[in-house]
Amino acid sequence: MTAKAAPAAAPGSVSDPGAGPRRGWRPALRGARTLAGVVPFFVYILLFLGIPAAAIAVGAFQDPDTGQFTLSNIHTATHGIYLHGFLITTELSVITSVVPGLCGLLIGYAIYTARRGAILRRIAITASGVFANFGGVPLAFLFIATLGTTGLATHWLTAIGFNPYENGFNLYDLGGVALVYLYFQIPLMVLIILPAFEGLRPAWREAAQNMGAGTWQYWRRIGGPVLMPSFLGCLLLLFGSAFSAYATAEALTSGTIPLTAIQIGSFLNGNVLAGQQNVGKALGLGMVLIIAVLMVFYALLQRRAARWLR
Amino acid sequence: MAAIISDELANETAPPRPHRKRRSYPVWRWIILLLTAVYFLIPLYAALRFAGIASFGDVVHQTGFSDALILSLKLAVITTVLTMALMVPTTIYVHLRLPRLRRLLESITILPIVIPPVVLIVGVLEVAPGYLKSTPYLLGLVYVILAMPFAYRSLDAGLRALELRTLVDAASSLGAGWLSTLWRVILPNLRTALLSATVLTVALVLGEFTMASLDLYQTFPVWIVAFDQTSGPVSTAASLLALFVTWLFLLLIVTVGGRRARRTGGAQVDLISVTRRDTVR
Numbered sequence: 001m002t003a004k005a006a007p008a009a010a011p012g013s014v015s016d017p018g019a020g021p022r023r024g025w026r027p028a029l030r031g032a033r034t035l036a037g038v039v040p041f042f043v044y045i046l047l048f049l050g051i052p053a054a055a056i057a058v059g060a061f062q063d064p065d066t067g068q069f070t071l072s073n074i075h076t077a078t079h080g081i082y083l084h085g086f087l088i089t090t091e092l093s094v095i096t097s098v099v100p101g102l103c104g105l106l107i108g109y110a111i112y113t114a115r116r117g118a119i120l121r122r123i124a125i126t127a128s129g130v131f132a133n134f135g136g137v138p139l140a141f142l143f144i145a146t147l148g149t150t151g152l153a154t155h156w157l158t159a160i161g162f163n164p165y166e167n168g169f170n171l172y173d174l175g176g177v178a179l180v181y182l183y184f185q186i187p188l189m190v191l192i193i194l195p196a197f198e199g200l201r202p203a204w205r206e207a208a209q210n211m212g213a214g215t216w217q218y219w220r221r222i223g224g225p226v227l228m229p230s231f232l233g234c235l236l237l238l239f240g241s242a243f244s245a246y247a248t249a250e251a252l253t254s255g256t257i258p259l260t261a262i263q264i265g266s267f268l269n270g271n272v273l274a275g276q277q278n279v280g281k282a283l284g285l286g287m288v289l290i291i292a293v294l295m296v297f298y299a300l301l302q303r304r305a306a307r308w309l310r
Numbered sequence: 311m312a313a314i315i316s317d318e319l320a321n322e323t324a325p326p327r328p329h330r331k332r333r334s335y336p337v338w339r340w341i342i343l344l345l346t347a348v349y350f351l352i353p354l355y356a357a358l359r360f361a362g363i364a365s366f367g368d369v370v371h372q373t374g375f376s377d378a379l380i381l382s383l384k385l386a387v388i389t390t391v392l393t394m395a396l397m398v399p400t401t402i403y404v405h406l407r408l409p410r411l412r413r414l415l416e417s418i419t420i421l422p423i424v425i426p427p428v429v430l431i432v433g434v435l436e437v438a439p440g441y442l443k444s445t446p447y448l449l450g451l452v453y454v455i456l457a458m459p460f461a462y463r464s465l466d467a468g469l470r471a472l473e474l475r476t477l478v479d480a481a482s483s484l485g486a487g488w489l490s491t492l493w494r495v496i497l498p499n500l501r502t503a504l505l506s507a508t509v510l511t512v513a514l515v516l517g518e519f520t521m522a523s524l525d526l527y528q529t530f531p532v533w534i535v536a537f538d539q540t541s542g543p544v545s546t547a548a549s550l551l552a553l554f555v556t557w558l559f560l561l562l563i564v565t566v567g568g569r570r571a572r573r574t575g576g577a578q579v580d581l582i583s584v585t586r587r588d589t590v591r
């Protein structure tokens with residue numbers, strides 16, 4: 001408590017007009033009292049986020065039997081099937097952020113150019129909000145009914161002479177999972193890129209036109225550069241969203257594809273080799289580090305984007 | 311965000327932009343939106359066809375359905391009550407007394423997004439004492455962490471749109487104690503933010519699969535997956551039901567929030583704060 005109180009005891013930090021004379025311990029005490037209001041929150045965070053996270057970080061470097069420090073978990077987690085898992089997860093996340101990113105950009109632009117307040121625009125924005133929240137188990141079942149071996153779309157495609165399952169498609173492998181991810185990634189992209197489009201001021205376009213710029217030149221020299229940091233930031237968010245997804249892939253494939261999230265889950269399900277109980281924690285630590293790096297880049301891009309989008 | 315939306319509101323009343331004259335609903339826009347609509351509607355239609363109308367009635371009679379649903383609803387109540395009890399006072403307090411902590415709080419509430427649920431549950435099960443691990447309500451305690459980013463963002467946006475200091479000073483100059491100020495002045499003004507935080511929390515708990523399945527408790531989504539072994543159509547019908555309920559919730563905040571924001575001129579709820587992102591996936 002006293003350690004926490006120290007920074008708040010700085011002069012002027014407590015805006016209480018009725019403050020008495022400041023003797024040495026008084027402001028410190030009051031600072032402590034002010035901070036007391038946020039103690040429940042920080043205690044809760046510590047208990048249910050801080051300590052579990054610390055347990056993972058520590059466990060990643062611990063021998064499960066002796067409790068000694070070891071790098072073998074990290075070594076296992078970055079080799080063989082687990083390295084493969086990280087690579088596959090990254091591949092899936094790149095595909096399911098770039099493709100929806102471009103689709104979402106196009107759709108977002110279509111919505112942006114529609115008249116403000118137009119019914120089409122309202123429907124499109126509300127629908128994006130709704131579909132972006134679509135994920136996990138229900139989504140997997142929707143796609144099984146659509147593109148599973150006996151799905152409706154599979155049936156239609158077979159009827160016109162194109163059986164997807166005879167042409168290399170499989171809903172229950174990586175390509176299938178990617179296709180399902182598009183279903184929530186595209187609307188998510190639309191939602192997060194729209195504010196960037198809205199930030200493009202009509203005045204800039206008018207100014208460009210007055211100086212004789214065509215549509216291409218406007219996008220190449222003004223619209224594009226202004227949108228670019230936002231666009232890249234959105235791609236990072238999509239990447240993170242795909243990278244940490246678990247439920248959709250698990251429900252769809254029953255855990256048969258080697259994604260890192262699913263591998264971590266399988267450690268809890270008890271599919272563990274002796275001496276490797278802590279590899280799951282090393283994998284978790286790796287995942288958190290990767291997402292943390294993404295978030296740092298995201299924050300930098302946001303700062304850059306904020307220069308224009310106010 | 312607020313700036314962008316009020317910008318939009320301002321433009322809505324402004325005369326149409328001059329450059330719009332030359333393009334009146336180009337064909338490409340309709341093609342893009344139509345293709346998108348088809349892509350998004352076909353799976354819904356297929357699932358409806360696959361489930362069949364009869365399955366919707368059957369869902370409620372299946373073994374395990376009511377237990378799973380009741381567990382999910384209990385967890386939703388626990389999580390919502392705890393989240394509100396924790397986040398509402400903290401957020402208001404920080405706005406009033408410790409505005410310098412706002413940035414810190416913002417970064418902390420982002421952490422559950424950096425630590426994916428599948429990783430967090432590994433850590434929680436590692437350190438949780440036995441008496442907590444043997445009850446499903448541990449999930450409720452952890453869901454509070456998952457709900458925090460959304461609850462905090464809703465409440466923070468709601469509070470920023472208020473003249474909080476003025477309201478509190480006015481209330482206290484009229485002789486209200488802090489409890490009565492909170493209950494009769496601040497909370498009524500935060501209705502939309504509270505509603506959206508509640509709805510997001512409930513929707514999140516009802517849809518959460520990752521942690522529940524790894525903690526081996528049969529909540530509603532876990533039941534849906536397990537029941538697929540018995541009857542695919544019933545599981546599909548249950549999925550559709552779950553989706554429709556979630557959508558109704560979300561539409562509720564979007565419409566209520568949107569109407570209020572238009573009336574008060576502030577941007578209390580935006581669609582992005584309505585997005586649950588990775589927590590259910």
